[in-house]
Amino acid sequence: MTGPRVFLVDDHAMVRAGVRSELGDDVQVVGEAADVAGAVAGIRATAPDVVLLDVHLPDGGGRAVLETLRAELPATRWLALSVSDAAEDVIAVIRAGARGYVTKTISGPDLRDAVRRVAEGDVVFSPRLAGFVLDAFAASSAPAAPAEDPAVDPGLDLLSAREREVMQLLARGYTYREIGGRLFISVKTVESHASNVLRKLQLSNRNELTRWAATNRLL
Template sequence: MADPQPITVVLVDDHQMFRAGVRAELCRAAEAAGTPVEIVGEAEDTERAVEVVTATRPRVVLLDVHLPGGGGVEVLARTASALPETRFLALSVSDAAEDVIAVIRAGARGYVTKSISGTGLAEAVCRVAGGDAFFSPRLAGFVLDAFSGGGAAARDEELDRLTPREREVLRYIARGYAYKEVARELVISVKTVETHVSSVLRKLQLSNRRELTRWASDRRLA
């Protein structure tokens, strides 16, 4: 009996060490499950992702949500419609509702967080390659809310005012991080954090950090 054709995959993430770990774990787990995977390309930012995905036309793209140059939604916007046979699976550290909803609306077939095991990721890739949708369990509710017209979907207009970096800063502030701690986590200056917070307050028409925290908590962003 002939060996099964491997599922071709492109890895898109801005951390080289993380890509290396995913490549090793995914290939090992997929081989053990009898559904081999072949990594045909990698990219670390939006522009490179568009180039690699377009050139290789993989079966599955493992796509980080937050990337330099525009992010996962931008990659989807520039490639998904032209590559109907390619499936996009978001793989992100973020489990925020607005991130999940944004990439699914843009055309991704699933969303898993970076806490997933190698075996779980191999299953997700196989399922998405076969045309199914796949979500980490707690994220499925966000998608149901979005496409039933309730929950987070009704708040997209407000969230869409914020840039991806502003959303990241917002989540840290809502979790109680000090400006210095946010700066350290995002590898930016304290002054830049202050600028982002001021911009978020202005866009959302909020007065102070307390109102911002309440706003984020109401939307399950913290």
Template sequence: MSDSETQSGPQSGARRPVRVFLVDDHALFRAGVRTELDSLTDEVEVVGEAGTVGEAVAGIGHHKPDVVLLDVHMPDGGGAEVLRRSRPDHPEITFLALSVSDAAEDVIAVIRAGARGYVTKTISSQELVRAVVRVSDGDAVFSPRLAGFVLDAFADRPGAAPISDPELDLLTPRERDVLRLLARGYAYKEIASELFISVKTVETHVSSVLRKTQLSNRYELSRWASDRRLV
């Protein structure tokens, strides 16, 4: 075997880095994750980032990454909305939720929307790299206690905890965003500013939520949202 053949063999068999796109509305957090991943390993390569749903959808379409690291809660719709708008056009891309929340309804919402896994922001840098590589290879990855939520929600087995809430499932991601802020005491104008929508649109969403939940006012809605740990 010639020297050139000897040199080219290992290179041809080397795995290329997993191309990652970061979605989170906190710029400092994105910068920290990018720095950690870029400095820690050559197994992953951060190719882009976004802080809003619109930026995420555009950036995912432009960069066509292997894996999208996706925050669950963002002001303009959150991870489920990114999935809803991106997956139909890019079914080959894998989405991994990375969130501070470990609430069952958040986990189930993004998994139903098409995410391949869900890890919390307490994960170490090394564990995050392994999670990214694993979902890129086709595995489903969850932080330890979150896997039970998914099993209970999707497996038809005796004793499974009923994670699904038929009333909650009626609400769109945007309606949930409005409801969450409403339950936190935000005024309509503040909700409109936070979500970059008009006050009239907020009123429309609130009316829709009231109709779907068959409740009478924002105080009942706040209590309803609190009972479901949306706040």
């Protein structure tokens, strides 16, 4: 079986079964757990590529799992999968070290794409969550001065109007499929625009693009 090795953490057996079914053969599910203690033991034993982590668990929540193991397993990536879209839940788990946060309304194909992207080192958010997460981090890291807005990176002038549209949607966490649907273009065309955007801005991946867009206030 190919694809990332994934460990599922959720306190509802039916949810875990549903997630496992949606992931299909695109990943290798190496274990699952329903609580903090079981998750810590199972993740230690399997050292997965990605942990799909529910935020609300008995005995401390998903954040407790992440904080216990993050330093111990630096190669493991963490993707929160939760019914909650509350700002405090999202920000807390991202600050603890998760590489992304998606809600349980996500489709099967988009969940598989999110797991793959996180395994590759990208960051992933459900589109409506990305904005306030980035706002929270920008506010906490903003310098005390000066009052003026920072100058926009001159690389923006290299982008065509369509590339700017694709750039903003990518930075906000939309998948290629979702961008194609919104802009009425093919996924292949989106991929071409995305490649051009990264090349022109001299960025390596979507993670860097998201940070670049946030710094230049383009989200």
